Amino acid sequence: MAVKRVTMQDIAAACGLSRNTVSKVFNERGSVPEGTRRLVLAKARELGYHHQPLEEAPAEGPGGGHIAVLTQHKLLSHSFGAFFITSFTDQLSRSGYTMKMFELSPEEIAAKALPPHLHLEETAGLLAIELFDKAYLDRICTLQKPTVFVDGHARASLEPIRCDCVSMENIASETVLVRRMIDAGARQIGFVGDREHCCSFHERWIGYCMALGEAGLARDPALCILDKDSESYGDAEWLLEKLRAMPVLPDGFACANDYLAIHLISALKKLGLSIPGDVMVTGFDGSLEAGMVSPTLSTARIPSQEIGRLAASLLSNRIRSPEEPFRWTYVKTTPIWGESVR
Numbered sequence: 001m002a003v004k005r006v007t008m009q010d011i012a013a014a015c016g017l018s019r020n021t022v023s024k025v026f027n028e029r030g031s032v033p034e035g036t037r038r039l040v041l042a043k044a045r046e047l048g049y050h051h052q053p054l055e056e057a058p059a060e061g062p063g064g065g066h067i068a069v070l071t072q073h074k075l076l077s078h079s080f081g082a083f084f085i086t087s088f089t090d091q092l093s094r095s096g097y098t099m100k101m102f103e104l105s106p107e108e109i110a111a112k113a114l115p116p117h118l119h120l121e122e123t124a125g126l127l128a129i130e131l132f133d134k135a136y137l138d139r140i141c142t143l144q145k146p147t148v149f150v151d152g153h154a155r156a157s158l159e160p161i162r163c164d165c166v167s168m169e170n171i172a173s174e175t176v177l178v179r180r181m182i183d184a185g186a187r188q189i190g191f192v193g194d195r196e197h198c199c200s201f202h203e204r205w206i207g208y209c210m211a212l213g214e215a216g217l218a219r220d221p222a223l224c225i226l227d228k229d230s231e232s233y234g235d236a237e238w239l240l241e242k243l244r245a246m247p248v249l250p251d252g253f254a255c256a257n258d259y260l261a262i263h264l265i266s267a268l269k270k271l272g273l274s275i276p277g278d279v280m281v282t283g284f285d286g287s288l289e290a291g292m293v294s295p296t297l298s299t300a301r302i303p304s305q306e307i308g309r310l311a312a313s314l315l316s317n318r319i320r321s322p323e324e325p326f327r328w329t330y331v332k333t334t335p336i337w338g339e340s341v342r
Contacts, residue, residue, distance in 0.1 A: 006049040014043050018065035018124045020146075020319060036121045065124030067092055067315065069101045070140070072109065073130040078259075079287045080304045081130060084150070087308030088127070095316060097124060104131070112139040120145065125315045132198040137161070146318035148311050154195070154202040157328060164314045165328040166307055170200050170284070173300035173333040174207025177282040178254050180298070180335075182215050184342040186251035186280060190223035192264055193256025197229040201256045204284055208254045223250045233260055239267035249273070252280035252341075258287040258299055265293060265340065276342045286336060296338030307331050 012022045017036065025040045075081030089099050100123075102115040112135055114120075125146040128137060134153040140163070141147065147163040149156070156165065181189055189212065195205035212219050225233075225242045232238045243249065255261035261283030265275055273279055275295055283290055286301025310329060318324070 006044075006047045008049075010047060011040060011043050011049060014047065015039055017121060020065070020124060020322075021121055033121060065097065066100050066122055067097045067125050067127060068118055068123050069099055069127045069129065070104060070115075071101070071128070071130045072104050072132070074103065075101075075130065079289075080285060080302055083304035084129070084308040084311075087305040088312045089308075091309050091312035092316065104136075109133050109136045112136055125319050127311060127315060146315060146322060148315045148318070150307070150311055152199045154197065154199055156199040157203070161328075162326060164318055164326055166311045166314060167200060167328070167330055168302045168307065168333050169330040170203035170333070171207040171210065173335050174204040174254065174284065175211045176335045177284075177298060177300060177341075178208050178211035178252075179215070180337070180341055181252040181254070181280045181282065182211065182217070184276075184280060187217060188220065188223060188248070188250040189217070189252045189254060190220070190225070190246075190250040191254050191256070192225045192260050193233075194229035195226060195256070197256070201229075204254075204256050220250075222247055234263050236263065236267050236270060239264060240270060243267060243271060249279060252276075252282070255281065255283050258283035258285040258290045258297060261297055261299070261340075262289055262293050265295075265297075275340050280342060281340045284333075286334075290336075290338065295340045298336070298338045298341040300333045300335050302333050303331055 008022045008026065009019050012019045015022070017040070021036065022040050025037050069085070073081070075085045092099065102118055104115065108115065120143060123145060125148070126140060126143070127148050127150065128140055129150040131137065132151070132153050137149065137153060137156070141161060149161070149163055149165045151167050152161070152165060178189060191205060191208050193201055193204070195202050209219055223246055225239070253264055255264055261281050265281055268275060268279055268281070275281055281297070283297045283299040286299050290297040290299045310331060314327065314329065
């Protein structure tokens with residue numbers, strides 16, 4: 001009777017590790033903790049494994065390990081995160097991975113510390129979403145684990161990040177939204193949101209500036225609210241103070257997302273202004289709330305579920321083929337027109 005050949009997958013199962021970790025030990029691809037390396041080598045001797053150099057790893061399937069999802073915010077608290085994580089988790093779960101969610105504290109981010117219950121030797125891949133601290137994202141890239149970022153820090157798209165990234169397309173849709181206000185007669189347009197908060201906010205700022213520039217209109221910082229991202233943007237009194245401090249109210253505001261636009265509309269109404277009659281407002285996200293506010297919001301719809309599926313595909317491909325070039329992938333967004341623009 002033929003004797004079954006011992007494989008790396010057999011060793012991985014016996015050690016409670018991923019197939020990818022065992023492959024790194026024998027093929028010397030990537031960093032593995034010394035204790036893990038000794039465990040793998042001892043189990044290989046015990047099982048009678050005969051190593052063939054550069055054995056190709058099959059696609060990870062059931063038992064492929066954990067996917068660690070790192071975030072700074074509760075993903076289910078907003079529509080993008082909720083739709084994204086549902087499709088991302090569904091696709092990778094079908095491939096046999098289990099998800100572990102880690103909500104990072106400000107202290108962990110400041111110290112660039114990994115969550116205490118994150119065990120890298122059991123982790124097949126990492127996803128960073130709603131996590132925009134540059135130093136922490138750089139730290140993740142040093143772990144030598146298959147990693148996908150969703151969005152990133154404000155200048156992420158301008159740097160050679162050593163991981164795969166996926167994001168919504170921002171510049172084109174923001175440009176279209178601002179152009180529509182210009183076509184409707186706006187000559188002074190402000191921007192609302194922290195342009196340094198994340199890459200998508202910064203790219204929406206770029207789209208806003210491009211639309212003004214191509215129309216020959218001046219960009220006036222005195223008509224913008226660019227404070228650091230915080231809960232203050234949801235405070236009507238704080239927004240009213242910012243609006244009253246402006247030398248004049250602009251004809252329109254381009255807001256970095258729907259949340260900001262909806263709160264700004266509320267503040268403008270408290271000043272007795274009509275939208276879009278006195279001031280036009282645009283958002284970005286295509287959230288459910290955008291269609292419920294009065295007037296309905298002109299915004300850009302983000303295909304959250306499709307981005308989730310794409311992120312899952314990028315991560316599973318990276319696990320199977322760690323040597324492929326890194327990719328930054330944009331998913332098209334779609335302007336949708338509500339009643340907040342004339």
